[in-house]
Amino acid sequence: MEALLAMLVGLITAAAFYLMLSGMLVRFVFGFTLMGNAVNLLIFTAGRLTHSDPPLIEPGQTGLAGPVANALPQALILTAIVIGFAMVTFLLILLYRTHHQTGTLDADQDAFLTEISLSEKGKVS
Amino acid sequence: MNLLLILPILLPMVMAMISVLTGLDRARSGMLAVFGALLHLCASGFLLATVVDHQVLVLWMGNWPAPAGICLVADYLSAAMVLITSVIYLAVMVYSGKEITPHQRRSGYYPLMQFLTAAICGAFLTGDLFNLYVWFELILMASFGIMIMENPGSRLTSAVKYVTMNLLSTVFLIMAIGLIYGLTGTLNMADLHEKVAQVDNTALVTGAALLLMMAFAIKSALFPLFFWLPATYHTLPVPVAAFFAGMLTKVGVYALIRLFTLVFVTDVAVTHTLLMVMAVLTMVSGVAAAASQMDIRRILSFHIISQVGYMVLGLAVFTPLALAGTLVYLIHHIIVKANLFLVSGLIQRATGSFDLKQTGGLYQTHGLLSLGFFIPAFSLAGFPPLSGFWAKLLIIYACLEAGHYFLGATAAVVGLMTVFSMIKIWTEAFWKKKALPVDSPVEPLVDIPFQLMGPVLCLCLLTVLIGVFMEPVLKFALVAGEQLMSPHQYVLAVKGGG
Numbered sequence: 056m057e058a059l060l061a062m063l064v065g066l067i068t069a070a071a072f073y074l075m076l077s078g079m080l081v082r083f084v085f086g087f088t089l090m091g092n093a094v095n096l097l098i099f100t101a102g103r104l105t106h107s108d109p110p111l112i113e114p115g116q117t118g119l120a121g122p123v124a125n126a127l128p129q130a131l132i133l134t135a136i137v138i139g140f141a142m143v144t145f146l147l148i149l150l151y152r153t154h155h156q157t158g159t160l161d162a163d164q165d166a167f168l169t170e171i172s173l174s175e176k177g178k179v180s
Numbered sequence: 181m182n183l184l185l186i187l188p189i190l191l192p193m194v195m196a197m198i199s200v201l202t203g204l205d206r207a208r209s210g211m212l213a214v215f216g217a218l219l220h221l222c223a224s225g226f227l228l229a230t231v232v233d234h235q236v237l238v239l240w241m242g243n244w245p246a247p248a249g250i251c252l253v254a255d256y257l258s259a260a261m262v263l264i265t266s267v268i269y270l271a272v273m274v275y276s277g278k279e280i281t282p283h284q285r286r287s288g289y290y291p292l293m294q295f296l297t298a299a300i301c302g303a304f305l306t307g308d309l310f311n312l313y314v315w316f317e318l319i320l321m322a323s324f325g326i327m328i329m330e331n332p333g334s335r336l337t338s339a340v341k342y343v344t345m346n347l348l349s350t351v352f353l354i355m356a357i358g359l360i361y362g363l364t365g366t367l368n369m370a371d372l373h374e375k376v377a378q379v380d381n382t383a384l385v386t387g388a389a390l391l392l393m394m395a396f397a398i399k400s401a402l403f404p405l406f407f408w409l410p411a412t413y414h415t416l417p418v419p420v421a422a423f424f425a426g427m428l429t430k431v432g433v434y435a436l437i438r439l440f441t442l443v444f445v446t447d448v449a450v451t452h453t454l455l456m457v458m459a460v461l462t463m464v465s466g467v468a469a470a471a472s473q474m475d476i477r478r479i480l481s482f483h484i485i486s487q488v489g490y491m492v493l494g495l496a497v498f499t500p501l502a503l504a505g506t507l508v509y510l511i512h513h514i515i516v517k518a519n520l521f522l523v524s525g526l527i528q529r530a531t532g533s534f535d536l537k538q539t540g541g542l543y544q545t546h547g548l549l550s551l552g553f554f555i556p557a558f559s560l561a562g563f564p565p566l567s568g569f570w571a572k573l574l575i576i577y578a579c580l581e582a583g584h585y586f587l588g589a590t591a592a593v594v595g596l597m598t599v600f601s602m603i604k605i606w607t608e609a610f611w612k613k614k615a616l617p618v619d620s621p622v623e624p625l626v627d628i629p630f631q632l633m634g635p636v637l638c639l640c641l642l643t644v645l646i647g648v649f650m651e652p653v654l655k656f657a658l659v660a661g662e663q664l665m666s667p668h669q670y671v672l673a674v675k676g677g678g
Contacts, residue, residue: 075348080340080344083344087344087347087348087351090351091351094351094354094355094358097355097358097359098354098357098358098361098362100362101358101359101361101362101363102361102362103362127361128358128361131310131357131358131361134310134314135354138314138317141321142317142320142321142347142350145321145324145343146343146344146347149324149328149336149339149340149343150340152328152336153336153337153339153340156336156337157336157337162340167337
């Protein structure tokens, strides 16, 4: 199972890099989202895959009885998902506004590049 | 006493909430920000004094026991970094009062800067790898918000570059954290110090270390990964550029120092050699690229890159003296670089342009500003007796002592090339006769308000003082270097405190 997940992580990462390197910024967003999922899977796998009980303490007891699943990786993944969600939202809005200004989201297009040379001419607020 | 550790993080956060909730007018919100920065400076100064007494301070958040809880740790390095952050924070807040437009203030300039400061201090103080990741995300979020504030068209494409590169680096960071957790079962850095040495699969440890190095190399703008920096910094408002230039890349450098002295010291032959190669290429390429620029802020941006190279070089040489040199360099560089960016704003105010070709004659019209540029610029270039001279001397001396003659020679040559760039700005902006008037959106200013000149002069004074009274700073840095090279004190403080 670990080997399978490891290969899956590799595959998704490769796909994500392909998308991110394409120069189209919308594809970058897809790549970034995919990459986030790959990383979450990686953390999940690194936390060991075991069939065991959830880490809950029975009523009336003071501690855990027997082996339980490791809760920490899931807490890490949860944090990473929340942060990733916020980042993707921000990125989408930023790209929307950029498209509004430049008319393109292709990083190689002149419209995208000339915006920078405008600022170089000392047109500062 | 240990609760002191939370103050540098908590104070700016509280200030941010107050300034969001009260919605004060321009003058009052500026005053509040300066007041908050003063409190922050007091807290950081007190923290440093306490750390000097107690060596290492540890605070377990929420009193959770050692392996599960998250701790804040302050050793010499962290405390010094927090103090220097609050110095720059104060200077920038004073400067912002006159420079920030009402529109920027309404978009939340002050709260965002305060959150940014809190996050930077959090990154300096945390003792947990995952917590470090969270602070980095907070830094990113706050800096994104500041970066896209009030967009006169030119800033969004550069913000896109900054955002995408930094998002990529955080992905690498969290990936490495996942791998390290899988290998060791812990994310506490002091705990990792022992556990990493016990892992059998050394290749995977080195792999994870290199992933982390990549993540922080993007953040600290090391050689092949620095292109986002010169593309963005020159489009920011002046106080923001100063704060970012002073602090942001240095958080990356700090993280590199922390991890590659405390955690990943098992495979020095690979990791630190790679750091060394990157450091040299960073120094040379940064300074060479700066030589071809004519915009003041672009020159300064490329110099950030070349200076980061020096700091990482000190880490890569990996002797107590070299690490002490890195710390001195960090302190010197943050003050000087933030100051130079503030000065660039004043040059623009006085002449109407950032472009060196359109400036000139400042030495005749603005004597005090000339002094305000002269001191940090030639400190950056490494002229004695200013702080930059000692910082460069320490790094070069450590290189020679460790037998890296080529590195020492390169560092000296790069210093010479820095002189070239600084002389270029000096002759173009200050000595040259004033160029013909150009149609500029900004009306040239004859008198520079004291609120803008004050922070610059204070930072100049600090540069001179550090240079003249090098002895105590050096002693402090040497202790810090020893602490970093043999982290048993750090580990004992964290593990014993659980």
